[in-house]
Amino acid sequence: MAKCGCRCRQKVRVGIIGPGGVGADRAQKLNAEPNCEVVAACDVDEKRIEDLRKRCGKKDIKAYLGPNGYKEMIKREDLQAVGVFGPHSLHHAHAKLALEHDCHILIEKPMANGVAKAVELYKLARKKKRVLLIHYQRHFEPVYVTARRLLSKGIIGKLRHFYCYMAQDYRIVGGWRLVNKISGGGQINDSGSHYQDIMIWMTGLMPLRACGATDKYMDGKLHDIELNSSHHVWFEKGLTGRIVIMGDYLDGFVDDVIIEGDKGTLKLTGGKIVLRKDGRVRELPMDVPKDWPKDPCNNFAGLLDGRYKENCVDGILGARVSMLTETLLESGRTRKTVECKDILARDGLTYRDIR
Numbered sequence: 500m501a502k503c504g505c506r507c508r509q510k511v512r513v514g515i516i517g518p519g520g521v522g523a524d525r526a527q528k529l530n531a532e533p534n535c536e537v538v539a540a541c542d543v544d545e546k547r548i549e550d551l552r553k554r555c556g557k558k559d560i561k562a563y564l565g566p567n568g569y570k571e572m573i574k575r576e577d578l579q580a581v582g583v584f585g586p587h588s589l590h591h592a593h594a595k596l597a598l599e600h601d602c603h604i605l606i607e608k609p610m611a612n613g614v615a616k617a618v619e620l621y622k623l624a625r626k627k628k629r630v631l632l633i634h635y636q637r638h639f640e641p642v643y644v645t646a647r648r649l650l651s652k653g654i655i656g657k658l659r660h661f662y663c664y665m666a667q668d669y670r671i672v673g674g675w676r677l678v679n680k681i682s683g684g685g686q687i688n689d690s691g692s693h694y695q696d697i698m699i700w701m702t703g704l705m706p707l708r709a710c711g712a713t714d715k716y717m718d719g720k721l722h723d724i725e726l727n728s729s730h731h732v733w734f735e736k737g738l739t740g741r742i743v744i745m746g747d748y749l750d751g752f753v754d755d756v757i758i759e760g761d762k763g764t765l766k767l768t769g770g771k772i773v774l775r776k777d778g779r780v781r782e783l784p785m786d787v788p789k790d791w792p793k794d795p796c797n798n799f800a801g802l803l804d805g806r807y808k809e810n811c812v813d814g815i816l817g818a819r820v821s822m823l824t825e826t827l828l829e830s831g832r833t834r835k836t837v838e839c840k841d842i843l844a845r846d847g848l849t850y851r852d853i854r
């Protein structure tokens with residue numbers, strides 16, 4: 500727990516930026532952690548803060564309103580932690596100021612729009628020795644935790660090929676998400692960010708280049724944002740495959756991840772892991788280590804009072820994902836094969852900055 504200088508132990512004072520659709524849920528979970536207390540929140544919509552107070556059962560959450568409310572909140576509230584849950588284009592400014600004020604950060608995905616901003620946040624957190632944890636909840640879901648462990652143990656041998664597909668009905672989505680300068684890359688940068696992340700996280704491999712197409716059509720209309728994409732992606736160590744991200748989809752949310760090695764194939768679908776190996780197909784039991792955090796909020800809070808040592812979604816992953824997202828978007832725009840190293844070089848970066 501944060502120490503106040505005397506013998507008593509105080510709770511970590513948490514400020515929330517953007518307690519909207521998911522922000523209020525994350526804030527409620529943080530507030531339920533034994534060592535955290537949500538003391539303040541800022542939003543451009545006062546109703547969101549009223550709703551947050553109700554959800555947390557805390558009338559005394561202090562409200563800061565307007566687009567600059569976060570500056571006042573960070574300046575006045577003596578916070579030790581900040582939850583960054585606003586629209587994508589604002590993540591960088593919100594998290595940067597909070598880090599400059601020595602706060603630990605729990606941040607929604609994507610960590611930042613563009614690799615340069617993501618690397619800046621990651622490096623600042625490291626310099627300040629603060630926790631920077633991204634809310635990629637798949638790092639806590641049994642199917643992905645188990646698959647990652649099995650892959651690292653070599654259950655399917657050397658990784659050769661993959662197929663990673665997600666589709667979500669984006670017609671129910673409105674507001675800032677449909678405005679490219681705020682969303683920063685449509686569905687590829689939104690739910691698609693999760694699937695770029697799990698490929699990087701589960702395989703432990705760095706993306707090298709991508710070649711593919713994007714389009715902005717949904718329901719027969721042209722939109723401002725990239726909604727659909729299909730790319731061939733090359734990773735290190737000879738792994739190649741396809742990442743398909745769809746927003747123009749008619750029925751809820753589906754995904755399908757298949758990874759093929761030289762000794763077998765692992766298929767993650769419908770919350771199950773299916774192994775095809777030695778002529779047999781079988782579903783594998785899920786196995787999450789006993790001491791694995793239950794979700795990103797629990798991991799974040801536990802890192803602050805020593806219950807956990809490992810940040811399961813460190814900011815460096817956000818930088819790697821932002822690099823891949825930019826590469827996919829650039830390839831979609833130019834219809835050419837785009838090298839990740841060239842995307843890094845545009846901002847004066849190299850792979851060394853994200854290893």
Ligand SMILES: NC(=O)c1ccc[n+]([C@@H]2O[C@H](COP(=O)([O-])OP(=O)(O)OC[C@H]3O[C@@H](n4cnc5c(N)ncnc54)[C@H](O)[C@@H]3O)[C@@H](O)[C@H]2O)c1
Nearest residue numbers: 517518519520521522541542543544547566584585607608
């Ligand atoms: N991990 C997941 O599965 C998941 C799911 C949904 C959303 N998200 C992410 O959560 C974030 C928020 O998405 P959402 O669906 O909750 O959106 P939302 O629009 O419901 O919430 C955003 C909140 O930010 C507020 N806001 C806007 N401008 C602001 C400003 N200048 N200062 C302070 N507050 C401001 C809005 O009023 C709103 O309350 C995004 O990064 C999104 O990608 C993650």
